[in-house]
Amino acid sequence: NTHCGDRMKLTSEKLPKNPSYTSLSHFAAKNAKIFQWRKEKTEPDHYSHANLVDKALQLLKERIRRGDTMAYFLRGQLYFEEGWYEEALEQFEEIKEKDHQATYQLGVMYYDGLGTATDSEKGVEYMKKIVDSPCPKARHLKFAAAYNLGRAYYEGKGVKRSDKEAERLWLFAADNGNPKASVKAQSILGLYYSTKEPRELEKAFYWHSEACGNGNLESQGALGLMYFYGQGIRQDTEAALHCLREAAERGNVYAQGNLVEYYYKMKFFTKCVAFSKRIADYDEVHDIPMIAQVTDCLPEFIIRGMALASFYHARCLQLGLGVTKDEATAKCYYSKACRLNPALADELHTLLIHQRI
Numbered sequence: 598n599t600h601c602g603d604r605m606k607l608t609s610e611k612l613p614k615n616p617s618y619t620s621l622s623h624f625a626a627k628n629a630k631i632f633q634w635r636k637e638k639t640e641p642d643h644y645s646h647a648n649l650v651d652k653a654l655q656l657l658k659e660r661i662r663r664g665d666t667m668a669y670f671l672r673g674q675l676y677f678e679e680g681w682y683e684e685a686l687e688q689f690e691e692i693k694e695k696d697h698q699a700t701y702q703l704g705v706m707y708y709d710g711l712g713t714a715t716d717s718e719k720g721v722e723y724m725k726k727i728v729d730s731p732c733p734k735a736r737h738l739k740f741a742a743a744y745n746l747g748r749a750y751y752e753g754k755g756v757k758r759s760d761k762e763a764e765r766l767w768l769f770a771a772d773n774g775n776p777k778a779s780v781k782a783q784s785i786l787g788l789y790y791s792t793k794e795p796r797e798l799e800k801a802f803y804w805h806s807e808a809c810g811n812g813n814l815e816s817q818g819a820l821g822l823m824y825f826y827g828q829g830i831r832q833d834t835e836a837a838l839h840c841l842r843e844a845a846e847r848g849n850v851y852a853q854g855n856l857v858e859y860y861y862k863m864k865f866f867t868k869c870v871a872f873s874k875r876i877a878d879y880d881e882v883h884d885i886p887m888i889a890q891v892t893d894c895l896p897e898f899i900i901r902g903m904a905l906a907s908f909y910h911a912r913c914l915q916l917g918l919g920v921t922k923d924e925a926t927a928k929c930y931y932s933k934a935c936r937l938n939p940a941l942a943d944e945l946h947t948l949l950i951h952q953r954i
Contacts, residue, residue, distance in 0.1 A: 605788055606897045607748045608889065609705045610741040610781045612674070612698060650679060670696050677702060682712025693723075697735040701727055701742060708749065717755030721746065740779040743770035747782065751789075764789065774807035781893070783808035784816040788895075791819070791828070798829030809840075815894045818844040818852035825855075848892045850876060854902030861909045861954075866919025869909060876906035877930055881937065904938035907931070908945045912954060 653675055660668035673688030686706055689699040700723050706712055708720025727735050727742035747766030750759045767786050772778030787805035790797040802823050808816035821840030824833045838859070844852035853876050860869035879885070881903075889896045911930035914923045935942040948954045 605751070605785070605792060606895065607751065607785065608893075608895060609709055609748070610744045610779060611893070612701055612705075613737055613741045613779075615698065615737055650675065666692075666695065670698055673699060673702070677706075682706065684712075686712040697727060697730065697732065697738055701738050704742065704745060708745065708755065717749065719755075721749050721755035724749070740770045740772060740777075740782065743767075744779040744782040744785070747785075760793070771804065771807070774804075774811070776811040780808050780811040780813050783811065784813045784819075787816055787819055791823075798823070800829075802829030814844060814847050814849050814892050815851075815898065817847070818849040818855070818894075818898075821852060822855060848888065849894055850879070850888060850892075850902035851894065851898040852902070854905030857906045857909045861912070866913060868919075870913045870919040873906040873910035873913070876903055877910045877933065879903055881933075900937050901941060904934045904941050905945075907934035907937065908942060912949070 676685035704723030751763035770779035770782035790801035805816040825837035914927035
């Protein structure tokens with residue numbers, strides 16, 4: 598079900614889009630000639646990613662030379678998106694007094710230790726600056742900054758731990774389900790209410806519904822499970838499968854893992870084997886951070902989904918269900934499940950011993 602460990606392991610909210618000017622993609626659209634992906638026969642690498650980045654940097658340098666203040670931030674953001682965190686940090690530090698977005702990014706970078714040693718206090722200080730700023734230019738950042746600040750209180754990093762303050766900040770950030778507010782806060786409230794003691798499942802369902810309606814992938818999977826187990830809502834297998842399948846198609850690995858379990862229990866073994874293999878074969882080191890980055894799902898749930906898939910794939914191989922029996926390979930997948938999530942593997946192993954799987 599949606600319960601996952603004692604404390605959620607959270608991630609920062611990405612920089613919200615600025616309504617008055619957008620990011621690099623907007624910049625790219627305005628300078629389309631530079632960003633055309635058309636391959637030239639004479640210069641096959643002319644439009645490679647590295648070349649495009651290089652061209653963007655040249656263009657930004659020129660705009661900075663002409664005194665375009667926005668170009669400073671865009672350059673820092675380009676560094677950030679490319680994972681060149683030291684350069685990004687330096688650029689943002691240079692303009693933080695004049696640019697709220699730079700302040701926001703510095704808050705994230707110090708809190709998460711990107712391009713610098715982790716400094717939670719400093720991260721918190723920058724996020725508070727955004728939340729407390731009277732400047733209209735900081736307005737679009739406030740909900741996201743409040744979510745990040747809530748995370749700090751929840752984790753007790755840079756501030757004294759307080760679930761109450763975390764909840765207050767997340768509720769502010771979630772802004773009654775406003776799609777322009779922090780959708781991440783809406784989703785995290787769903788997780789928070791379903792994992793806190795005592796659990797408040799109706800509230801959890803409400804917030805997951807809001808977040809899902811606003812496009813949040815994590816919450817779509819969570820809703821599927823709440824429908825499946827009748828948590829905070831009347832049990833409804835059809836609605837559950839609809840949510841889980843859609844979330845799985847959109848790349849929610851936890852939803853994928855739960856579908857594997859469902860296929861196994863329904864004895865759809867061929868389907869179970871094909872589906873579980875794909876998920877179980879994700880690479881632990883490279884794929885988890887990449888999937889988290891792309892889907893904005895929490896790594897611990899991605900890991901849980903992979904562990905579920907690995908375990909059931911192993912079980913199918915061990916018993917020759919929907920696939921040729923192969924005990925040696927089964928062992929490898931069992932080991933992977935144990936490595937990924939020992940507690941979950943243990944739980945499933947207990948069910949196996951009692952012949953419930």
